[in-house]
Amino acid sequence: MDCRLGCGACCIAPSITSPIPGMPNGKPAGVRCAQLNNDNLCKIFGQPERPDVCAEFTANIDVCGTTNEQALWLITDLESSTC
Template structure:
């Protein structure tokens, strides 16, 4: 699966505990990364400064659902440890 246009759910819903340029303490879940552009793309996608967790995240139907809203909902539930919906 390719990343959905104008989504950015992974740049909002996941927490990142490693440093990000401009966010030395990472970012909490639910807070948009400062590198998320207005059209929901990652401004540092091709940069070596992009965190490993971001580089390792791959769009998949199970995680990204059918819409941006579904992706945010699914990733948020996973962040919160609400796995019962997925088992």
């Protein structure tokens, strides 16, 4: 499965503990990443400063569902069950 352009759920729902440009302490769950633009595209995609956890994310139906809204719900649910 390919990521849906403009979804952004994986840049909003999960917490990220590694530094991100503009967010030196990472980001809490439910907070938009500072590197997510207005079109929900990563401004540092493919760049070396992109956190490894982001680069290693693989879209799949179990995590992303079939809509952007479903992806946000699924990833939020996964995040809350792993805290």
